[in-house]
Amino acid sequence: MMNTDIIVNMALVALPPDRVPTEDEIREIVERLAPVYGSDESIKAQVLSKLLTRCLVKMDTGFALVEKHVPWVHARRPEIEPYYWDRFKQWLQRQGWPAGVLSGLDRTTDDVLDLLGNPAELNTWKRRGLVMGDVQSGKTATYSALICKAADAGYRFIILLTGTIESLRQQTQARLDEGFVGFDSSELLKRNRRDLRVGVGLIDGRRQATVFTSSSADFRSTTLDTLGLGLNALREPAIVVIKKHTKILENLRDWLRSYNTTTQSGAIDIPTLIIDDEADNASINTNDENSDPTRVNERIRELLTLFRRTTYVGITATPFANIFVNPDDQDGMLGDDLFPRDFIYTLQAPTNYFGPRRIFMDDSGSALHLRSIDDAAAAIPFKHRPNFKVTALPGSLIKALHIFLVANAIRDLRGEGPTHRSMLVNVSQFTGVQSGRGPDDPGVEGLLRAELERTQTAIRSFSSLPPATALDNATIAALHAAWEEEYRDCGFDWPTVQGALRNAVLPVTTIAVNQRTGPRALNYKAHKDTGLRVVAVGGNSLSRGLTLEGLVVSYFRRSTKMYDTLLQMGRWFGYRPGYEDLCRVWLPQDAIDWYGHISDATQELRSELKRMYRLRRTPKEFGLAVRASPDSLLVTARNKMRTAKEITRVISVSGEAFESVELHARAKPLLDNWSQIKSFVEAAESTTGVSEIQPSGPRLMRGVHRQVIADLLRNFKVPETEFRFQPDAIAALLDRMPTGLMEEWDVAIPEGEGDPIQIGHRKFKRLKRKVRMDPPGVLEVSGAKRRVGSRGVEKAGLTVDEAEKARRLAHEAEVEMAAEEGRKKKLPEEINVADKFYRAVRSRPLLLIHVLEPELAMSQEDFSGGEDCPGLPDLGEGALVAIGLSFPRLDAGITQTLARYKINVVKWREIFSSSIELGDDDDFEEEP
Known part of the structure; x- marks a missing residue:
């Protein structure tokens, strides 16, 4: 197969180096180089695609x-x-x-x-x-x-x-x-x-x-x-x-x-x-x-x-x-x-950046690049000691390895030439678990090396045979299954891919990258002429700062919920010219959800920066605004966890949304919440001044008084682990608000596709939601980005004009983002409007009541069992219920829009500290 990169580089020399060439100029150069590739249309198409991808990339100023x-x-x-x-x-x-x-x-x-x-x-x-x-x-x-x-x-x-x-x-x-x-x-x-x-x-x-x-x-x-x-x-x-x-x-x-x-x-x-x-x-x-x-x-x-x-x-x-x-001293x-x-x-990333937005914030929900790890707990528990002995690899890790090997063949077939190809494996912070301790304890890297060698032996023996014969071998069949499942539409059929396996896979090796193996274990420079094809096994050394060249497949199974730690562990972000479609990221489902949530939070941070830039604000004003965001709480707790027992933080509700993502796992508090909700709805139905609106969408009641909302929040119970939504603190805020501010609320009850249940004078179909025990004793309502409500639920109560204004705001944001990412913008009618845009035009606050039909998404990854929470509690005639709040942007004085939150750091430490990378493990270097 001709190395198309050589032709691409010849074309780049002929193109103007100091400006972005036009598409016509690129096509003309490709035609002029036809004698080099013999007018082969498939090679011409590859060269043209690579040139267009590379040359039309741009980066705006920040x-x-x-x-x-x-x-x-x-x-x-x-x-x-x-x-x-x-x-x-x-x-x-x-x-x-x-x-x-x-x-x-x-x-x-x-x-x-x-x-x-x-x-x-x-x-x-x-x-x-x-x-x-x-x-x-x-x-x-x-x-x-x-x-x-x-x-x-x-x-x-x-x-x-x-x-x-x-x-x-x-x-x-x-x-x-x-x-x-x-x-x-x-x-x-x-x-x-x-x-x-x-x-x-x-x-x-x-x-x-x-x-x-x-x-x-x-x-x-x-x-x-x-x-x-x-x-x-x-x-x-x-x-x-x-x-x-x-x-x-x-x-x-x-x-x-x-x-x-x-x-x-x-x-x-x-x-x-x-x-x-x-x-x-x-x-x-x-x-x-x-x-x-x-x-x-x-x-x-x-x-x-x-x-x-x-x-x-x-x-x-x-x-x-x-x-x-x-963080506790705003002036200091x-x-x-x-x-x-x-x-x-x-900074603005170049338009070809393969980042969190592209991986975790895809509106289509296709999750092209993401795969969930749900079988690894038996082989490598989340919590294990430094001397833990790994005796077998999870099936998902072996599958990920096969996918990496097949991807190498496809990249060869695409004419990449001698480029670096990497697979990341990060399943433990301990060097002994990564590298092993001898022949009887090979560690993750040793087990992967043995699996790779078995695969290479099978390829050497069978890949040159006709596919029908070769597929009788279990290893070749497993590689075929990887192609069938992941890369069937990559542009090459299986016989072609099988024929490329020998040259693609035999150069692959495995390397442990950690303190024990030394800083030069992963030496791409030494292989610059031939390209290094490597499965890199490590921990903290692979978690921050290190660049893995040509990264295709990532297998990451580490437990943390810190925004900065989790994002920095994402070595799979970067640039993947010509092979982005081949990239796969294997994560536990809770990490996928958290990455989605954190990607949203980071994007909101950038949006707030841009908003304050347009308003000509200063860094100090931005710092104060960000500190008042509920998303800052985990960072605050981490900063203080070494010394404080309890933290009090002031949080703004202006323009914010809150949901009770975490609920108690015991029957009594859940039944108490259900009782409170039923009483609340029945009282609202009979209250003078409360009207029921009947547009399309959820049931909507208008005119519920602020004090009634505050009383409900005060009586609604959530676990101490629910840092972002503290109903007591929000209730106290509503109590002290001056007359005329947020006096009247909309209350909506979204309907789903589950079994019906009576609430007030009407029956509703419950919302089907998966829940997890995380941590034990707590029910976490899961789903992408830790959401209870479906996208667009905050549209409830808006007028037609307000909804149209929200759509315009969403389209303006889409135009801006499409320009940043170098892609074609969506038409207004194609946009799935995010709730933040509905919130931006809202004039009245909104309470959402979510009556759930839960399904326990429980495996050994999520819950190991125990007397405290053996499964979903029996609620009898009751129901699992969660609530959401949507606040408009408030122009009142700042003291009127701030709630005083308390974080129990002792509880926080119990839940999170064992999984946070603070540098106290074998893979962290503190000595020079």
Whole structure:
């Protein structure tokens, strides 16, 4: 099969490098190259598809919330020689970056540079900002470009703070060697070094940034002392790439104090840029506001005090924790030097980004890329000890492996050539479980290696036989089943795929990636000419920062409900040119639901950023608004879990929706809730002033008084684990609201397809819903994104004009999102309007009563049994009932729209702490 990538690269050379080519120009180039591929129509179609996909990708500039600031870049442009940026841009062009994306990166980093301090300004300045991107969306390239431009503009010293794991630091160092330094840093810090140019150094090596760390060693002051290196003597900018480790930060601090201070005050008078990659990890002060800051946070702040002119830029895809610096003190957050008080810049991902929205927020509900793990508990329980012995692999993991192997064959058939291909397996945080402990305990990686070798043996023996004969072999039959189930419509029939298996699968290997195997276990660079095909088994080393090249299949089974942790574990996000349709992500169902919920929450965060940008708000105002969101509660509890017993937080209900997703699993509180609902409906039916509206849709009563709603909420019982919906707190808020505000409510009772039940003077068909025991003693009403009500349920009570206005808002959002994602926008009538748009036009608050017909979605994954909750409780003539609340945006004073929530952190710790990755397991590196 001809390597179509070779033809694509020939075409790219012929296309204009400095602008986005037109579709006609692309088609013309493909026709001119016909002699190369012999006018083969199938190859021509593949080449054209790849070129259109690559060349028509674009990246828009982002937007920023900014405190008062004087722009400076344009005024200084005549004097700035873009040496470092020009050669990095050329390097990216050679890596095949589309012109539209490169142009967007150029404009975006100009925008961010303009928000930094002006290095030509001699007066003291200290700026603090945050750049928010997407997980695996190219943030490294963005801050590499920013470093290049900052160096060109006059920044003399750059400190890049990576995560807490040495392998990730080394990966980042190697990328900066290629994109900024231009030389192999492992050679630069040797007395007898070799001149090993890499990356941009191969384009132009006339000038060279100084590097104080290397791809083999973190910061060591003794090395610099031996070589006689110091900041004051350098003509070119210097860079250090260091882990966020207390001792290393102290070493850098002490060296700077001892050898580089230049003013009488002891400060260093060199324009300095500190970039904090993964700024939500380790940097944030999670201690009580009356306590000393955490050690890493304190050391970073100490570094900042050493310089007279500094800019600190946090880089993260999950900024929840960064917004919560000093989360209990709304004014005191500006006292922390890491709060982004000067700017928050939101990056726009390129239109070909394969991210959470594409995977977890698909309105069609097809879930093309997602597969549920429901058979792994017996082989690898969620909770297990470091010495747990894995004796067999779950059937779903073996199936995932087969799918990965078949996908390799398809990618070969598509003419990709020697590209990297990866499969991720993350099922335990313990290195012993991942790597094994010897022949009698091979671990997950050893068992997968044995399964892979059996498969390779079968392919070597049978794949060249006619399909009818080959399929008599169980392994070939299993591979055929994987093709049949997942890739039947991939463009190649089974005989063709079977014929490609030998060359596709025999090079595949397995590797454990963790502290034990060392930071260079996963070495794509060593296989750049042939492409590495690998099944990578790991834990925390695969959970944050590490990029798996050519990732096709992910098998992830870890338990956490933290927004930032869960998103950062999603190594499957990124760019999948030409093989996005082959990608599969295996997750437990509860993780799928949580990812959907978190994707929504993250998108809402971005929407709020954009709204406040349009209103010209500041970072402080955004920080306060986000803190008042109910979705902030899990982050708050995590920040405080080490010290506090109980947290009180103030939460805004303005424009928010609440549902009782979690219910008690015992009969008595459920029957009490049912009794309260029945009494409430019967009383409303007989109350003067309450009218029953009969449009299409759910039963609707209008004019129910606010105090009656408050009384119902006060008597409706939910578990302590239900952090987002606390009916007592909302009832107290309604009690203290002034006369005239939210006095009259709409009450709707949606109808489903279940068995009918009497409520008030009418019978209703109940809503069929799956529920899980999670944790034991709690019924979680499941479904995509942790929702009880169906999409569009908050339309109840709106007028025709209001519903049409909501549809217009939804269409405006769709047009904007389609432009960001580079796809055709949906027509207004094709849009499935999200409830947030109905909420945005609502004039009266809405109470929803959901009468449920539950089905227990229980397996060993969800519930291990026990006396506390052996199954669904028997409610006799009663019913399981949940409630929802939909609040309009409120213009009243802020004190009138805030509810005071309490979080029992002791209970929170019992439920969540055993599953949260806080760095206390074998796979977390804290030592240098």
